[in-house]
Amino acid sequence: MTQETAEHVGLLLRDARGEKGWTQGQLAAELGTSQSAIARMEQGKQNLSLKMIQRLEAIVGRSIVKVGRPQMTHLRVEGGRTLSGSVDVNSSKNAGVALLCASLINRGTTTLRRLARIEEVNRIVEVLTSIGVECTWLNANDLQLRRPAVLDLDSMDVEAARRTRSVIMLLGPLLDESAEYRLPYAGGCDLGTRTVEPHMQALRQFGLSVEAKSGFYSVQAPPADGDNRTFVLSERGDTVTENAIMAAAHRRGTTVIRNASPNYMVQDLCFYLQRLGVVIEGVGTTTLKITGQPSIDVDIEYFPSEDPIEAMSLITAGIVTNSEVTIRRVPIEFMEIELATLEQMGQELEISGEYFARNGRTRLVDVTTKPSALHAPADKIHPMPFPGLNIDNLPFFAVIAANAEGQTMIHDWVYENRAIYLTELNKLGARVQLLDPHRIYVNGPTRWRAAEVGCPPALRPAACILLAMLAARGVSELRNIYVIERGYEDLAERLNTIGAKIEYFQD
Numbered sequence: 001m002t003q004e005t006a007e008h009v010g011l012l013l014r015d016a017r018g019e020k021g022w023t024q025g026q027l028a029a030e031l032g033t034s035q036s037a038i039a040r041m042e043q044g045k046q047n048l049s050l051k052m053i054q055r056l057e058a059i060v061g062r063s064i065v066k067v068g069r070p071q072m073t074h075l076r077v078e079g080g081r082t083l084s085g086s087v088d089v090n091s092s093k094n095a096g097v098a099l100l101c102a103s104l105i106n107r108g109t110t111t112l113r114r115l116a117r118i119e120e121v122n123r124i125v126e127v128l129t130s131i132g133v134e135c136t137w138l139n140a141n142d143l144q145l146r147r148p149a150v151l152d153l154d155s156m157d158v159e160a161a162r163r164t165r166s167v168i169m170l171l172g173p174l175l176d177e178s179a180e181y182r183l184p185y186a187g188g189c190d191l192g193t194r195t196v197e198p199h200m201q202a203l204r205q206f207g208l209s210v211e212a213k214s215g216f217y218s219v220q221a222p223p224a225d226g227d228n229r230t231f232v233l234s235e236r237g238d239t240v241t242e243n244a245i246m247a248a249a250h251r252r253g254t255t256v257i258r259n260a261s262p263n264y265m266v267q268d269l270c271f272y273l274q275r276l277g278v279v280i281e282g283v284g285t286t287t288l289k290i291t292g293q294p295s296i297d298v299d300i301e302y303f304p305s306e307d308p309i310e311a312m313s314l315i316t317a318g319i320v321t322n323s324e325v326t327i328r329r330v331p332i333e334f335m336e337i338e339l340a341t342l343e344q345m346g347q348e349l350e351i352s353g354e355y356f357a358r359n360g361r362t363r364l365v366d367v368t369t370k371p372s373a374l375h376a377p378a379d380k381i382h383p384m385p386f387p388g389l390n391i392d393n394l395p396f397f398a399v400i401a402a403n404a405e406g407q408t409m410i411h412d413w414v415y416e417n418r419a420i421y422l423t424e425l426n427k428l429g430a431r432v433q434l435l436d437p438h439r440i441y442v443n444g445p446t447r448w449r450a451a452e453v454g455c456p457p458a459l460r461p462a463a464c465i466l467l468a469m470l471a472a473r474g475v476s477e478l479r480n481i482y483v484i485e486r487g488y489e490d491l492a493e494r495l496n497t498i499g500a501k502i503e504y505f506q507d
Contacts, residue, residue: 007044013056014042029139031056072480075466075492078501079450080473085498086326086366087314091116092307093487095268097166098242099304100124102269103145104133104173105250106276107297110145114303114358117141119486123164130157153181164486168196169239171203171210172246175221182216198235202244205231206251226252233259236286236385241266248290249278257288263386264308264334264362271361272302303358308334310488311367312393313463317495318369319347319400320471325498326368333363337389341381341397345404348372376406376444382413391415395460398422399468401442402430408442409435421461427451428468428476450474459487466491470500 017027017038024038031038096116101124103110115121117140125135125143132148132155153174161167161184170183200210206229207222233240241261246269248255260266262284270283276298279291311330318325319342332339332354339349348370354363381401383391391414401408402425412419416437423432423440428451431443448471455462455478462483469476484491492502 010042010044016056017042030137031140033140072506073482073485074505074507075478075481076503076505077450077466077469077472077476077478078474079448079469079471079476081321081470081499081501083318083321083323083325083470083495083499086328087494087498089306089311089314089327089329089331090114090489091304092265092268093118093120093309094238094265094307095304096121097124097164098169098239098265098269099272099302100128100145101166101169101173101242102246102249102272104128104147104151104170104177105246105273105296106300107147107149107295108299111138111301112143112145112304113301114141115143116304116307116489118489119482120164120166123160124166126157126160127164127167127170130155130160151177153178156182156184158184166239168199169243169246171199171208171217171219172243173250174219175203175206175208175247175251176224178221180218180220182213182218184216198233198237198240199243201234202231202240202257203247205229205244206247208247224252228254228256230256231258233257236261238263238265241288242269245269245273245280245288245290248292249273249276249280250294250296251292252294253292255288255290255292257290258286260286260288261385262286263390264305264331267361268305268359271359272300275300275302305357305359305362306331306364308338308390309392309460311335312338312390312396313467313488313491314494315342315367315369316396316399316464316467317470317498317500319372319374320403320467322371322403323499324368324370326366328366329357329364330367331357331362332365334386334390335367337387338393339367341377341389342400345377345400346372346374347400374400374404374444376401376404376408380409380411382411392460395422395464396467398425398430398432398440398442399464402432402444402446402448402468403471404444406444408444409439410442411439413438418458418461421456421458422464424453424456424461424465425468427453428465428472430468446471448472450476452477452479454479455481455483457483459483463488463491466502470495 025035028035028038091114093116129135132152134146136144209220211218236259238261244257270280276296278293281289306329308331314327350368352366381397383389383394419440423434425432429449430446433441450472
């Protein structure tokens with residue numbers, strides 16, 4: 001950005017702030033920065049990245065740089081750099097979207113602190129706002145939610161709903177909100193046929209009737225009852241479990257859910273609901289006993305815990321660049337298998353003592369990666385339900401295995417398309433052999449090379465390509481990164497704080 005452009009942007013920013021009636025301090029709070037930084041921006045003395053300009057435009061609600069821009073944003077990566085320093089893990093994306101949905105159960109005010117400001121969260125906030133929920137960002141990452149007495153379900157933002165798979169999780173909290181309503185089909189990552197039938201099977205236990213029609217689910221509420229119920233989930237899915245928990249939380253009677261997921265986002269949801277007065281026994285196990293509260297009106301603030309998938313992403317960045325990097329605030333309970341697998345492959349790690357997350361329940365550690373000579377594991381790497389290796393952490397082992405001596409089999413038995421996307425690593429010099437839609441061989445070590453690659457339509461494989469670009473000498477381009485922004489908040493900027501060189505650009 002030239003000095004002339006910076007000064008012009010500063011004038012436009014000052015005008016936009018004036019139209020809002022905000023002080024520099026108020027804009028700084030919205031942006032999550034300092035008042036002095038806003039002053040420098042308005043004086044044209046602060047060089048602004050494209051990402052920062054986009055964030056400013058979203059906050060002030062007007063265009064600051066008056067150019068016709070295409071919608072797609074890309075990343076340019078100067079690879080082959082050694083990383084150093086430390087970086088914190090952000091709060092969990094998956095817990096965040098569950099808590100947003102669960103806020104509908106509460107008639108009081110819910111304030112979610114340090115919420116991940118990602119596109120998936122933005123889409124759910126848009127949906128909630130469209131049905132009448134008052135959603136107020138208190139600053140860059142604290143969101144206050146208060147629902148009306150009656151939700152306007154007919155006004156739901158269909159476009160926003162169809163851009164996220166999380167919208168299916170509204171069925172539980174909306175169980176008996178209205179006698180009949182429609183919910184748009186869920187969107188999100190293209191990972192093959194991820195059926196919603198397990199959700200339907202769980203919610204039918206409460207009497208909910210759902211019929212799939214053209215582009216929508218037609219939903220009929222169950223009659224009121226105070227029955228106790230016990231059922232088994234046919235699939236130990238995270239979102240399925242969350243939907244069933246949210247339905248039980250505001251339904252009279254006691255519900256026992258067997259084969260429930262005890263994963264990190266499920267635990268965070270349970271901790272929040274317990275703070276609302278819902279009695280939940282068995283948190284962290286596969287059997288949950290929930291005594292519902294049909295009327296909940298509590299003013300509450302809650303901190304979602306840290307994200308083990310982001311933790312694995314940042315740890316992978318240190319490993320593939322052969323760097324010493326400290327990843328702080330790692331939720332160790334949900335990373336133990338991953339870290340043990342890395343150590344079996346020869347990765348040297350330093351792990352600190354444990355301390356608690358801001359929710360007072362989740363155990364955290366700091367993990368430091370050390371330059372190491374890696375070798376392929378003796379057995380295949382595959383995911384399992386918690387406490388096994390997390391399904392969303394599996395793709396990162398493809399990038400790590402590419403740095404290891406020997407051949408590694410990775411078995412992604414959950415999704416029928418995701419393993420295919422990992423073959424895109426070959427454009428950067430990897431040797432990934434697709435055996436079938438679920439299995440790949442990764443042959444290492446890899447001499448990474450720079451390349452231009454389009455983001456695959458799945459979050460974790462897309463992040464893997466970005467991390468591989470950090471290791472590839474030269475300049476790489478990752479095209480159309482919306483899928484990454486669905487699940488990560490400012491991942492590129494945060495990697496830059498530990499020595500990466502990544503910039504945003506648009507055509």
